[in-house]
Amino acid sequence: MSDYECVKLAIDGPVATVQLNRPEKKNAMSPTLHQNMVDALTEVERAGDVKVTVLTGVGDSFCGGMDLEKCFLEPFSNPAEFERVNVTAFTWFKKLKYSPSVTVAKVNGWAFGGGFELVGLCDIAIAAEEAVFGLSEINFGVFPGGGAMWATTHNLNRKQALYYSLTGATFTGREAVALGLVNQAVPAAELDAATQRVVDSLVKKSRLALRANKQAYEKSVGMTFDDSIEFEMAKLAELWYLTENEWVRQGLAQFARREYRPGLEAFQLEGKDGRPTRRGKGALPRARRGSVKLEEKGEA
Ligand code: ACO
Numbered sequence: 066m067s068d069y070e071c072v073k074l075a076i077d078g079p080v081a082t083v084q085l086n087r088p089e090k091k092n093a094m095s096p097t098l099h100q101n102m103v104d105a106l107t108e109v110e111r112a113g114d115v116k117v118t119v120l121t122g123v124g125d126s127f128c129g130g131m132d133l134e135k136c137f138l139e140p141f142s143n144p145a146e147f148e149r150v151n152v153t154a155f156t157w158f159k160k161l162k163y164s165p166s167v168t169v170a171k172v173n174g175w176a177f178g179g180g181f182e183l184v185g186l187c188d189i190a191i192a193a194e195e196a197v198f199g200l201s202e203i204n205f206g207v208f209p210g211g212g213a214m215w216a217t218t219h220n221l222n223r224k225q226a227l228y229y230s231l232t233g234a235t236f237t238g239r240e241a242v243a244l245g246l247v248n249q250a251v252p253a254a255e256l257d258a259a260t261q262r263v264v265d266s267l268v269k270k271s272r273l274a275l276r277a278n279k280q281a282y283e284k285s286v287g288m289t290f291d292d293s294i295e296f297e298m299a300k301l302a303e304l305w306y307l308t309e310n311e312w313v314r315q316g317l318a319q320f321a322r323r324e325y326r327p328g329l330e331a332f333q334l335e336g337k338d339g340r341p342t343r344r345g346k347g348a349l350p351r352a353r354r355g356s357v358k359l360e361e362k363g364e365a
Contacts, residue, residue: 067108069101073123074108079116079268081109081166088124091175093132096140096150102157109166116272117264118164120187121171127196128180133205151211154179158212162186165276167267171260172196172238172247178213181246185216188279190247191260192238198246199235220246269331271311277304311336 067074073084083105085092094102109115122128131137136154140146161168161183170184172192177199184190184198200217202209209217209230217226221244228234238250251259267275281300285293305312316332319325325332 067105069105071095071098072101072105074105076109076112076115079114079272080264081112081115081118083109083118083120084123085121085128086123088122088126090132091126091129092122092124092180093129094154094179095132095135096153098132099136099150099153099157103153103160106157106160106164109164110160114272115166116270116275117169117267118166119169119171119260119264120161120183121173125173126175126180127170127172128177128183129175130178130180130201131211154211158182158186162212165279166272167275167279169260169263169267170247171256172198172241173253173256177201178209179211182209182211182213182216184241184246185220186212189263190241191256191263192241192247192250193253193256194238194250195253196238196241196250197235198237198241199233200230201233203231204233220244266331269334271308271334273304273307274312277301 069086071085071087073082073086075082083102085094085098085102087093087095087098092098106118109118131154136150137147140150167189168187170187170190170192172184172190173196174193175197176184178201181198181200184192200209200213202213208214214230217230221229225244229236236244238247241247242250248263249259277300281297284296288296315335316327319332320327
């Protein structure tokens with residue numbers, strides 16, 4: 066557990082939990098909080114084996130957006146300081162977006178402007194039904210910036226993106242599901258348990274496969290079908306190499322022994338994050354002719 070001034074970080078094996086911690090300011094993002102998030106996400110990256118990063122807020126708010134006073138009003142007359150604050154913010158927004166771990170937003174309350182952006186940048190989002198989302202920038206005379214418009218256009222369809230950014234209208238966690246911004250909404254009292262179920266499912270998967278899955282998704286969105294086939298096959302070959310063919314040695318070998326049903330559950334990871342166990346090293350199991358059975362030798 067590392068406690069920064071405005072951020073709480075707990076790393077428990079494959080799961081990192083990052084909490085924005087300015088509850089008295091609805092977790093509005095101050096310059097200090099931005100710097101704390103750069104440091105906290107760097108700590109998560111350095112831990113090396115984190116599979117899932119949960120982002121949430123302390124208290125009754127997820128994130129009230131940029132601190133309108135400390136990030137905008139106060140440094141506005143000092144361009145160098147204004148720029149420094151922005152650069153620090155964008156540094157961790159990019160770290161969040163490109164995190165090698167799966168990022169899960171646990172939206173426990175208010176999510177405005179930059180807070181809405183954080184939800185949009187995360188890979189998965191679970192919200193309290195009572196949470197309130199909004200693109201409030203128009204209410205003080207600007208429009209969503211600093212990646213907030215990107216997060217809007219990449220999570221909401223055109224009509225909804227324009228409606229919510231032009232009117233500043235708010236919507237609830239339940240409505241956020243229909244809009245596609247969050248995956249699930251549950252009563253606030255069930256938010257921890259619902260998030261934990263998703264986290265439990267993710268940590269059973271290979272860390273390197275999770276990471277490659279994210280990379281393949283992000284790239285294929287902007288590719289032609291033909292290019293994407295090439296890219297996906299190259300990424301799969303990279304994954305096979307990095308895991309020393311974990312999917313064959315473990316995933317398919319366990320299936321051949323009928324130890325699990327892949328349609329319903331994940332195979333049992335035997336090494337640390339797909340690294341082979343000593344017993345698992347060596348020759349790949351070869352399929353027997355005319356049979357799905359794999360040679361037992363050296364595969365378990
Ligand atoms: N920047 C600075 N201070 C904030 C922010 C913010 N984004 N959000 C909340 N606070 C402060 C409030 O000013 C208040 O401070 P005070 O105690 O010194 O008066 C404190 O947090 C508590 O907030 P209240 O307004 O008292 O709480 P309430 O429950 O009534 O309302 C709400 C919560 C709706 C979130 C309200 O605080 C609000 O409208 N905040 C601004 C939301 C917003 O528009 N964010 C900017 C998005 S744009 C961007 O991120 C670029």
